[in-house]
Amino acid sequence: MEKILNFINGKHLEPVSQSYIPDHCPMNGEVYAHIPDSDERDVEMAVNAALDAFRIWKKYPAEKRAACLFNLASLIEKNAEEFARAETIDNGKPITLSRSVDIPRGSANFRFYAHALLQMHTEAYPMDDVALNYVLRQPVGVAGCISPWNLPLYLFSWKVAPALAAGCTVVAKPSELTPMTAYMLSRYIAEAGFPDGVFNIVHGLGAKAGNAIVSHPKIPAISFTGGTVTGKHISSVAAPMFKKLSLELGGKNPNIIFADCDFDAMMKTTLLSSFSNQGQICLCGSRIYVEESIYEKFKQEFVARTKELILGNPLDEKTRIGAVVSQAHKNKILGYIELAKKEGGTILCGGHEARLEGPLKNGYYVMPTIIEGLSHTCRTNQEEIFGPVVTIQPFRTEEEVLEMANSTMYGLSSTLWTNNLKRAHRMASELEAGIVWVNGWLIRDLRTPFGGMKASGIGREGGLQAIEFFTEEKNVCIKL
Ligand code: NAD
Numbered sequence: 200m201e202k203i204l205n206f207i208n209g210k211h212l213e214p215v216s217q218s219y220i221p222d223h224c225p226m227n228g229e230v231y232a233h234i235p236d237s238d239e240r241d242v243e244m245a246v247n248a249a250l251d252a253f254r255i256w257k258k259y260p261a262e263k264r265a266a267c268l269f270n271l272a273s274l275i276e277k278n279a280e281e282f283a284r285a286e287t288i289d290n291g292k293p294i295t296l297s298r299s300v301d302i303p304r305g306s307a308n309f310r311f312y313a314h315a316l317l318q319m320h321t322e323a324y325p326m327d328d329v330a331l332n333y334v335l336r337q338p339v340g341v342a343g344c345i346s347p348w349n350l351p352l353y354l355f356s357w358k359v360a361p362a363l364a365a366g367c368t369v370v371a372k373p374s375e376l377t378p379m380t381a382y383m384l385s386r387y388i389a390e391a392g393f394p395d396g397v398f399n400i401v402h403g404l405g406a407k408a409g410n411a412i413v414s415h416p417k418i419p420a421i422s423f424t425g426g427t428v429t430g431k432h433i434s435s436v437a438a439p440m441f442k443k444l445s446l447e448l449g450g451k452n453p454n455i456i457f458a459d460c461d462f463d464a465m466m467k468t469t470l471l472s473s474f475s476n477q478g479q480i481c482l483c484g485s486r487i488y489v490e491e492s493i494y495e496k497f498k499q500e501f502v503a504r505t506k507e508l509i510l511g512n513p514l515d516e517k518t519r520i521g522a523v524v525s526q527a528h529k530n531k532i533l534g535y536i537e538l539a540k541k542e543g544g545t546i547l548c549g550g551h552e553a554r555l556e557g558p559l560k561n562g563y564y565v566m567p568t569i570i571e572g573l574s575h576t577c578r579t580n581q582e583e584i585f586g587p588v589v590t591i592q593p594f595r596t597e598e599e600v601l602e603m604a605n606s607t608m609y610g611l612s613s614t615l616w617t618n619n620l621k622r623a624h625r626m627a628s629e630l631e632a633g634i635v636w637v638n639g640w641l642i643r644d645l646r647t648p649f650g651g652m653k654a655s656g657i658g659r660e661g662g663l664q665a666i667e668f669f670t671e672e673k674n675v676c677i678k679l
Contacts, residue, residue: 201232203378203402205241206385208248209395215240220375220404225291225522226513228561234378237403242370242411245399249341249368250417252396257338257366261316263392268313268364270391275306275352275384282352282380287513289379290351291522291563292476294514305352305380308360311645315666316364328679335673338366339420339443342669343412345405345433347425348374348524349479349585355381357660358422359398365669368397370418372409374425376524378402405429413437420669423447427583427609427654434657445658445668447481447650449583450611453604454484455594455626458493460616464638466497470504472614472640474567477523478587482612482634482641486580487591488600494593498571501591502547505567510553522562523586529563532586536568539579544570544590575603583609597626605631610652614640633659 203222204211214235222232235241256264275282282305283297292301324332342365344358355373362369373381381400388398401408405425413421413436420443423433427448437444454472456465472484489497513521523529529552536550549568554560567587573579580590594600604613613632617623627635633651636642643649648659658668 200230201379203232203234203382205235205237205245205402206382206388206398206400207241207245208252208399209389211385212241212244214238214403215244222289222376222378223525224288225524226288226562227559228526228563231288232379234375235402237401237408239407239411241401241403242408242415245370245401246341246415246417248396249370249399252394253338253340253368255394256368256397259366261319264364264366265313265317267392268309268316268360271384271387271393272306272309272313274387274391275302275309278383278387279303279306282383284514285379285383286351286377287521289377290348291513291524293518293521295516295518296476301350301353304350305356307645308353308356312360312364312666315361315663319663319666321672330676330678332674332676335675336667336670337673339669339671340367341418342367342369343415343418343421344369344371345409345412345421345423345425346371346373348376349476349481351377352380352384354424355384357665358424361660361665362422362669363393363398365666367420367669368399370399370401370412372401372403372412375402375404410436414440416440419443421445422660422668430656443668445660446656447660448611448654448656449585449609450481450651450655451486451581451583451607451609452482452484452612452614452632453630454487454614455600455604455616456487456489456493456497457615457617457619457622458490459618460638461618462493462496465616466500466504468640469501470508473589474505474508474520474587475641477520477565478567478589479523479585480641484612484614484640485584485589486575486604487589488594488603489591491593491595494591498547498591502569505548505569508567510564510566511555512559520564520567520587522564524563526563528586529565532565532584532588535579535582535584535586536570536588539570539573539588539590542573542577542579544579545572546570547591549587575606581607597622601626601629605629608654611655612636612651
C-alpha cells in the first residue's frame, strides 16, 4: 500500500500529526494508498521553507528558472505512461483520456510557462523632458495553489507553473481525492533543478490543510480551482486579508444547437461535451438546447449513440465511460437524477448506477443519463451536477434560447452550433460565459484567457495573465 508524503524544503516528510486519510480507488472502491492528514503545522513548515527559498528564486535569471520548468515538463513526458496509469487508478477516468489529455497537458503547462517567462516584458512611459516612468513586475512572494480532483495533474500544473515562472515560491495542495500524480511529480522536482523550498506540496483535507494555506498571513496570493461554495468560503477568509485571489469555480454550461449546424460533427462532439470524464469536466455542456425543427431527430440519435458508449474498466482502452471519483460523488449524482424525476423529467437513457462484474463490482459507476421534459428554471437545470447527466430541451428563437442559456448563476463556458456566421457573432457576444465555442468544444490555446463570469469565478488563468496574477506591478518614476 502506497504511503503518500508531503514534499517540503526538498524532502519527503510525514505529516506532523502522523495521521493519514485513506485514498480510495474509484475503479473498485478499495483503499489503495494513504494520504497525509496535514494541518497548519505542516503548512507553517512549507511556508517557512518557501519564504527562505524566495530570496534565491526571485533572483534566479529567467533562463535558469525556465530550465527548471522545461526539465520538469520533460520528466513528465519521459514517465508519461506511469503518470497516465496513476491518474486513471486515482481518478477513475478512462486511460485513453489520461494518455491523450491529462498527462500531455500537465507537461505542456510547464513547457508553456517556461517559454512564456522568457517573453515577459514591461512598459515604460516617458514624460518628455519631465520624467521617465517604467514598470517593474515583481513576484508577490509565496503563492498558495489549491486544485480539484477532476483533472488532477492538468489543473495542479496549470497553477504552479505560472507561479514558479513568475518567480514566486509555492505551497500547493492537490485534492485529497486524487493526490497521486502530484505526489509522483514531487519525486522529480529536485531532479528538474528547483532549489529546495521553491516548490512545496502539502497533502490533506480542504478544511484543514487547505484552510491553513488560505488563512496564512505570509501567503499573499491564492489561486484556487474548485466548487463555488468553497470559493465563496475562501473569498470570505482571503478578502479581509487583502490577498490576491484567482478563483476558477463551478459551471452549468449550455450547449446550443441550431438546425443549420453540421449535424454529424455536432453529434460527435456533443457526445464528448456531455460525457467525457463522466461529465466531470467543468466545461461539459450539461444543458442541451436544440432548435425545435431538429429536436426529434437529435433526440433519437443522441439517445441511441449514448447507449453505445462503452462503460467499463477505466484501464481498458475500449472504455469511454469510467468511474466517477468517489462514493459520495456517485450518491450526489444519483440524488440529482431522483430530483429530476420529482421535477417531472423523463429519463431517456441511463438514470441509475452501473454494477460491473468481478473485481470492479464495488467501483463507482453511473450510466450516462439523458433527461427531457424539464423547465430551464428547475433545480436540475440550475445546479451543477458534475456527472454524466444532461438535460435536453427544444427552443424556437434566438431570444428564447439566450434567456434560457443565461438563466443560471454560472457563466463558465458555452457551446454554439450554427453555420450562420452573423448569428454566431451575435450569440457569442450575448452569452454570459468566459469562453464561447462555436462549432467545437474543448479546443484550448494556452495563450488565451480562461475563466468564468458570475459565480463561475474571478480573474482569468492562461497566457501571460496567469504569470501577471502572481506579480505586483510597481511604477518607478524618475524625474529628469
Ligand atoms: P472542492 O471545492 O470541494 O475542492 C477543491 C480543492 O479545494 C480541494 O483541493 C479541496 O481539498 C480544497 N478545499 C476544500 N475546502 C477548502 C477550504 N475550506 N479551504 C481551502 N481549500 C479547500 O471542489 P472539487 O469537488 O474538488 O472539484 C469540483 C469542482 O471544481 C466543480 O464545481 C467544478 O466545476 C470545479 N472546477 C472548476 C474549474 C474551472 O476552471 N472553473 C475546473 C475544474 C473544476
